[in-house]
Each structure stands twice: as C-alpha cells, then as structure tokens.
Amino acid sequence: MMVKRFHPGSEEAQDLLSIGKHFIRCYLEARSGLKQLGILRSDRLLQGDYAEWVVAQLMGLELASSTVEKAIDARDSEGRTYQIKSRVVENLHQSTSFDIRDIAERFDFLMLVFLSPSLEVLAILKVPHEVVKDLGSQTASTFRFRWNRSVASDPRVERIIWPDDEVA
Numbered sequence: 001m002m003v004k005r006f007h008p009g010s011e012e013a014q015d016l017l018s019i020g021k022h023f024i025r026c027y028l029e030a031r032s033g034l035k036q037l038g039i040l041r042s043d044r045l046l047q048g049d050y051a052e053w054v055v056a057q058l059m060g061l062e063l064a065s066s067t068v069e070k071a072i073d074a075r076d077s078e079g080r081t082y083q084i085k086s087r088v089v090e091n092l093h094q095s096t097s098f099d100i101r102d103i104a105e106r107f108d109f110l111m112l113v114f115l116s117p118s119l120e121v122l123a124i125l126k127v128p129h130e131v132v133k134d135l136g137s138q139t140a141s142t143f144r145f146r147w148n149r150s151v152a153s154d155p156r157v158e159r160i161i162w163p164d165d166e167v168a
C-alpha cells in the first residue's frame with residue numbers, strides 16, 4: 001500500500017492531518033456503536049497506529065513496515081531511529097508511565113504522544129535515548145519511564161507539541 005507523505009509543515013501535510021482527524025472522528029463514532037452492540041471491547045489498536053502516523057507526518061519520518069511490537073517504529077532522513085509510544089490521558093498532569101522492554105535495544109529518540117479520550121493530540125515530546133535512560137528505571141521485567149511533573153519540566157525533553165496556556 002502506498003502511504004502518502006508530504007514535507008512536514010507544508011499545506012499538503014496540514015490537509016492530510018485534517019483528513020486523518022476527520023476519519024478518526026468517523027471511526028470513533030462507528031466504534032462507539034460497535035461497542036454498544038458488544039462487538040468491540042478494546043480501544044487499543046487505533047491509538048498506537050494513529051500516534052505513529054501523526055508523529056511521522058509532523059516530523060517527516062518514515063514508519064517501519066512491521067506493525068508488531070518492535071524496538072524501532074520510524075526513521076528520519078538522516079537514519080536516526082525513533083520509538084513512538086502513546087497514552088490516552090484526561091490531561092497532561094495525569095501521571096503515567098511508558099514501558100520499554102529492553103533499554104539496551106537502541107533507538108535514538110523516544111517520542112511520547114499524549115491523546116485525549118477522543119484521540120485529540122494533547123502533546124508530543126521528543127526524548128533522547130540517554131535522557132530516557134537517565135530519568136527512567138529498571139523494574140524486574142521492564143525499563144520504566146515515568147511521566148510526572150519533574151519529567152515534564154526537564155529541559156532535555158523537547159516539546160514538539162505542547163499546549164500554549166500551560167495549566168498550573
């Protein structure tokens with residue numbers, strides 16, 4: 001399948017993001033109907049795919065072809081690699097965490113995508129691998145990068161999309 005990509009920030013890319021948003025709305029309505037009927041019981045699939053697509057469009061990345069759980073989700077034109085993770089939250093003050101199976105699996109940047117329950121993009125952040133390593137911690141089974149107030153204000157965490165009026 002041919003996937004459309006345009007130069008980030010161009011009118012075509014903006015149009016594509018609007019079209020994506022429109023289809024997401026249609027999809028969510030259809031899903032809500034399917035849920036009421038008891039046919040669907042999960043919200044997980046669309047969220048991850050949509051987060052990856054939005055990041056790729058905004059930053060001009062090429063998505064990896066495999067859709068199974070993987071260390072690298074996308075690459076930029078200079079070959080730098082990206083792991084993209086998303087969470088649905090009520091607001092950006094909600095604490096949550098991102099699990100990375102193995103921190104030794106090399107990616108250059110971790111992209112954090114925060115979506116509202118209706119899948120509006122609330123924020124997108126770019127975290128270099130060494131910062132993930134520095135701020136996160138190893139648990140028994142996984143490497144955990146916690147999202148909290150101090151991480152949100154760390155100057156090494158780059159804000160690609162962040163609300164203008166920062167809530168206190």
Ligand SMILES: [Ca+2]
Binds near residue numbers: 070083084085
């Ligand atoms: Ca991912």
